[in-house]
Amino acid sequence: MPSKEEIFAKVQAALVDALGVDEEEVTPEATLVGDLGAESIDFLDIVFRLEKTFDIKIPQGDLVPQDILTNAQYVKDGKLTPEGLTALRQRIPFVNLDKFAENPVVQDFPNVMTVGDICRYVEMKLGV
Amino acid sequence: MRWFWIDRFLEFECGRRAKAIKNISLAEEHLQDHFPGYPVMPASLIVEGVAQTGGLLVAQCSDFREKVVLAKISSARFYAEATPGDSLVYTAVIEALQKDGASVRATVHRNEELLAELQLMFAHLNGDFADKMLFKPKTLLFWLRALGTFQVGRLPDGSPLQEPEWMRQAEITTPD
Structure with missing residues (x-):
């Protein structure tokens, strides 16, 4: 290991x-x-x-969860909904999303x- | 002039590896300018030929349905110049393949001499490009035939690679 x-x-x-x-x-x-x-x-x-x-x-989607970021169910006015954020946290627990969560504009995600x-x-x- | 930068496939092992030959002729127009009095095959066109070799190999994995484009030249190292009279052999090997694209490692040889080594990334165009067409199916089929793809192509079980039925149908039903 x-x-x-x-x-x-x-x-x-x-x-x-x-x-x-x-x-x-x-x-x-x-x-x-x-x-x-x-x-x-x-x-x-x-x-x-x-x-x-x-x-x-x-x-696919394990490292870059594009499906969540483009899912209409999780995105409203270009921002992730609370449900979307929860789904994102579950998918990529290895990423610290605290700062992103303050203003979760989907377009900003690549910079996270x-x-x-x-x-x-x-x-x-x-x-x- | 057509944008064909390989002449024929020598080997085409589906899902794995392809070898293509490119014979460089002094009659090729670009060699008159690159360079005047000192004709050298441009490295960029060698890359294009290698990309055509690898791109068709990757495209075959989806029965030529995916729109495969060269997305990135991860590395390209050239060790010698190629000149008229040279027969270059491009060998492309699929290293990884996924729904979004593929990674291909390639070499360029002149007889036994290693001329270049490359690492290329290919992408499958989707999303905004899903309904766009890169080639008409009959144009692609013409090209694959001209390259001898179905003469040398072998499936993983060793059986011959057949012309895709959907392309044959498109050839019959599409007007010129």
Whole structure:
């Protein structure tokens, strides 16, 4: 079982390759979209790299819950409803959504996920 | 000129790997300008040929129904120039495939010499593009035939790859 430090190092390497960024930029606090410039196709690239690196299977929507963010039942006037937020928290418990929850504009969601969140997701998958 | 940057498939193992050949001819118009007196096959067009090899391989996984586009060149390293008279062999291998797209690793060889290594991402166009058409089915079928896809194509069980029935039907029913 890899340690948390080993997981971070491997996630960091995957993000350096997928996003063409420098290692120093990939800190636990860095956001994937805002700080590291990830675009939508990069998330699929990241998913593939994590699957290969950690020998895990990442079902669609597990890391990027697009289905919740585009579900009319959960979105009202461009914001997630309380039910939507609950669904989101249940789906991605590895992401700290407290700040996002203050004003849950769906458009802002891509800026929420950080490198640390990805690490926590992997830890969860591996049972670390 | 048609935007065809591979000449023929040499191998086409469905869901796994494809090999295509690109013969570079001095008659290709772009070589007159790239560069005058020193014709070199542009690396960007080699990437395009590799993307066509990998893109068709990925498209076959959905019986050519998904709209597959090159979404990202994750990496491309070139080690030598390709010039008229060269026969390049592009080998594309599917590394991962999901509902949204695929990751493909590829190499370019001139005989035994490794000319380039690439990592490409392909996306399946959906959402806003769901009802858009990249190719008419009969145009795509024409291209696949011209490339010898069905001569060399093999399904995972070793049986020959057949022309998709839905494309054959579209060919019969679509006017020119």
